[in-house]
Amino acid sequence: MALFFVVIATLLSASCADPSNKLDTIKIGLILELTGDMPAVGASSRNAAELAVSEMNSAGGIVINGKPQQIELIIEDNASKADQSVAAANKLISQDSVIAIVGPNASLGAIPAAEIAEYNKTLLITPWSTNPKTTLDTTSGKPKSFVFRACYTDPFEGRVLARFVIEKLGAKKAAVLYDVASEAPKSQAEVFRQTFAELGGQIVAFETYTTGDRDFSAQLTKIKSAGPDIIFLPAYYNDVGLIAQQARRGGIDQPLIGSDAWSSPELIKLSEGAVEGDYFANHYATDIATPNAKKFIAAYTMKYGNTPDDVAALTYDAIGILFEALKKSPTLDRKVVRDAMATISDYSGVTGDIKFIPGSGDPVKSAVIMQIKGDKFVWVMNATP
Amino acid sequence: MSEEVVYWLQQTLNALQLGSIYALIALGYTMVYGILAMINFAHGDVFMIGAFFCFLLSSKLGLSFVPTMLFTIIGTTLLGVLIERLAYKPLRQAPRVSAIITALGVGLFLENFTLALAPYPKHIPMLLETVTWNLNGISLSSIQVVIISLSLALMLLLDYFVHHTPIGMAMRAISWDKTYVPLMGIPVDLIISITFAIGAGLAGAAGTLYALAYPVIDPYMGVMVGWKAFICAVVGGIGNIRGAMVGAFILGGLEIMVVAFFPSTYRDFVAFTLLILLIIIRPHGILGKPRIQKV
Numbered sequence: 001m002a003l004f005f006v007v008i009a010t011l012l013s014a015s016c017a018d019p020s021n022k023l024d025t026i027k028i029g030l031i032l033e034l035t036g037d038m039p040a041v042g043a044s045s046r047n048a049a050e051l052a053v054s055e056m057n058s059a060g061g062i063v064i065n066g067k068p069q070q071i072e073l074i075i076e077d078n079a080s081k082a083d084q085s086v087a088a089a090n091k092l093i094s095q096d097s098v099i100a101i102v103g104p105n106a107s108l109g110a111i112p113a114a115e116i117a118e119y120n121k122t123l124l125i126t127p128w129s130t131n132p133k134t135t136l137d138t139t140s141g142k143p144k145s146f147v148f149r150a151c152y153t154d155p156f157e158g159r160v161l162a163r164f165v166i167e168k169l170g171a172k173k174a175a176v177l178y179d180v181a182s183e184a185p186k187s188q189a190e191v192f193r194q195t196f197a198e199l200g201g202q203i204v205a206f207e208t209y210t211t212g213d214r215d216f217s218a219q220l221t222k223i224k225s226a227g228p229d230i231i232f233l234p235a236y237y238n239d240v241g242l243i244a245q246q247a248r249r250g251g252i253d254q255p256l257i258g259s260d261a262w263s264s265p266e267l268i269k270l271s272e273g274a275v276e277g278d279y280f281a282n283h284y285a286t287d288i289a290t291p292n293a294k295k296f297i298a299a300y301t302m303k304y305g306n307t308p309d310d311v312a313a314l315t316y317d318a319i320g321i322l323f324e325a326l327k328k329s330p331t332l333d334r335k336v337v338r339d340a341m342a343t344i345s346d347y348s349g350v351t352g353d354i355k356f357i358p359g360s361g362d363p364v365k366s367a368v369i370m371q372i373k374g375d376k377f378v379w380v381m382n383a384t385p
Numbered sequence: 386m387s388e389e390v391v392y393w394l395q396q397t398l399n400a401l402q403l404g405s406i407y408a409l410i411a412l413g414y415t416m417v418y419g420i421l422a423m424i425n426f427a428h429g430d431v432f433m434i435g436a437f438f439c440f441l442l443s444s445k446l447g448l449s450f451v452p453t454m455l456f457t458i459i460g461t462t463l464l465g466v467l468i469e470r471l472a473y474k475p476l477r478q479a480p481r482v483s484a485i486i487t488a489l490g491v492g493l494f495l496e497n498f499t500l501a502l503a504p505y506p507k508h509i510p511m512l513l514e515t516v517t518w519n520l521n522g523i524s525l526s527s528i529q530v531v532i533i534s535l536s537l538a539l540m541l542l543l544d545y546f547v548h549h550t551p552i553g554m555a556m557r558a559i560s561w562d563k564t565y566v567p568l569m570g571i572p573v574d575l576i577i578s579i580t581f582a583i584g585a586g587l588a589g590a591a592g593t594l595y596a597l598a599y600p601v602i603d604p605y606m607g608v609m610v611g612w613k614a615f616i617c618a619v620v621g622g623i624g625n626i627r628g629a630m631v632g633a634f635i636l637g638g639l640e641i642m643v644v645a646f647f648p649s650t651y652r653d654f655v656a657f658t659l660l661i662l663l664i665i666i667r668p669h670g671i672l673g674k675p676r677i678q679k680v
Contacts, residue, residue, distance in 0.1 A: 210650065222644070250524050272511050
């Protein structure tokens with residue numbers, strides 16, 4: 001009997017050969033919101049990542065220590081949840097032995113995953129997470145060493161939007177409605193409230209809801225009776241649809257102002273006209289694309305049949321920067337790659353130039369303001385820091 | 386009309402809409418408890434399946450509102466009868482706990498079955514053209530009118546059915562005392578199936594109306610709504626149909642009023658706390674009669 005088990009065990013261990021000897025590939029882990037509340041975000045991100053990797057692989061891969069190596073993507077789904085982000089990060093780091101992780105996109109998953117990456121001294125770059133906490137140590141508040149992002153942060157976005165509504169829309173009174181259980185909307189709401197007041201505006205309503213809520217009638221009625229000029233709604237695309245519809249049905253005609261969380265093309269489908277004419281902040285715009293961006297947009301559209309949104313563009317840039325760091329690394333060591341990443345001085349990406357602030361994982365990026373017209377996002381103006 | 390009054394009336398409309406949907410679901414819980422002394426924990430998930438039927442009919446088959454609603458109701462009615470025959474009938478003589486566990490199991494089955502087929506939340510296309518009327522500052526949307534009026538119509542229909550028809554009388558008789566009812570020539574099994582059918586049909590109607598108001602559905606949407614509807618039934622007096630309706634509008638009203646006064650995060654917390662207090666003060670519910678257990 002014991003002999004039987006010994007034989008089985010030997011066979012099993014022989015078949016699980018040491019993964020690093022199997023193929024000489026560079027393993028990059030991806031944590032994406034493929035299921036759950038925001039599958040459109042994960043799908044966009046995955047498409048862009050696969051495009052970037054296939055382009056690099058057809059060009060011969062990345063040369064490490066004289067040997068060209070192909071890139072292998074290992075994709076994990078975090079179901080748009082924080083706990084699964086942690087599990088995915090752990091699996092990628094310890095079981096799959098990835099050299100770096102890209103993602104998660106939404107801050108609610110990026111923040112916990114970043115904790116795991118930092119603890120395990122593994123490089124993590126998030127394409128889309130804007131909450132400042134992702135790259136900051138939770139206890140000391142100092143920047144993490146191993147976590148980077150390809151996008152701007154909430155404080156910047158909140159300032160941009162507050163300025164926009166006051167200067168360009170002439171708003172004096174604003175109402176805010178946000179998901180108190182989600183990291184990015186929460187921090188964006190706080191920053192907006194602060195900046196709007198600093199710039200002389202008055203916040204007349206500051207309402208909340210929880211992830212998963214469907215009925216917003218009470219909050220919207222409260223907001224309506226406060227008489228705001230605009231309503232700041234930093235929600236993800238799946239919530240915006242419901243809230244906007246209920247708002248319009250409730251007789252609320254004021255413009256809704258969104259954050260970059262609005263940016264999925266799914267938003268227009270889900271809102272069925274309720275967000276027509278509304279504005280939101282974004283990371284890039286196809287109508288003012290640079291030559292770099294135009295190349296990416298063409299390649300993406302040809303491969304997938306639709307224009308890439310900002311999640312796709314940022315993911316493409318995040319992987320692009322990671323490739324740069326890998327190219328500059330003499331060995332496939334996580335610390336070495338991390339150091340290479342931190343010293344990248346000027347990466348010309350699809351979403352603009354990416355240069356990390358010294359000592360921090362955050363880049364200095366510009367934002368764009370977009371408006372929804374028909375079924376398109378139209379560029380309105382740029383907002384530089 | 387002063388601003389205050391407008392605000393209150395608007396919030397009342399919101400409460401009526403929410404309460405109507407809770408009422409349709411609560412009725413299913415209360416009727417089944419009335420005749421079988423069993424809490425059908427799968428009922429919230431039947432509501433969820435109703436919403437998914439609505440999605441399939443409108444999105445995949447392109448049906449308009451009325452056919453969608455009709456076929457959804459037919460679909461959930463059949464589902465309710467099926468569940469009763471397959472899962473609950475064999476356990477009529479078993480201890481109460483077995484039936485409850487089975488109900489929970491059926492619920493889990495429905496949730497995970499739907500999850501396997503639809504892992505992402507689904508969006509339902511607009512079923513009705515939305516028109517918003519402005520009455521002296523109060524916004525009334527056609528959706529609200531449809532939900533409130535259809536629910537009230539169904540509730541009145543049910544009330545009439547239960548109190549003024551022979552089958553309804555049979556249902557009430559069974560809920561009084563099941564043992565002697567067969568002696569009166571009443572086919573107990575048939576009446577029980579009819580009760581489940583009606584309850585499930587109402588849940589299907591609730592699912593369609595819910596989809597009309599909040600057009601995003603996911604496999605777990607029935608869980609919270611189901612629990613809330615169950616609480617409505619208990620607060621109103623479990624087993625009492627009019628009680629279920631009263632309880633539903635109380636909970637709907639509480640939820641809306643809490644958000645009207647407190648930060649919206651406290652919505653469920655305060656609403657449930659008040660309900661706990663209500664039950665402590667009056668354990669048999671608002672319209673329930675204290676039942677003395679004869680030993």
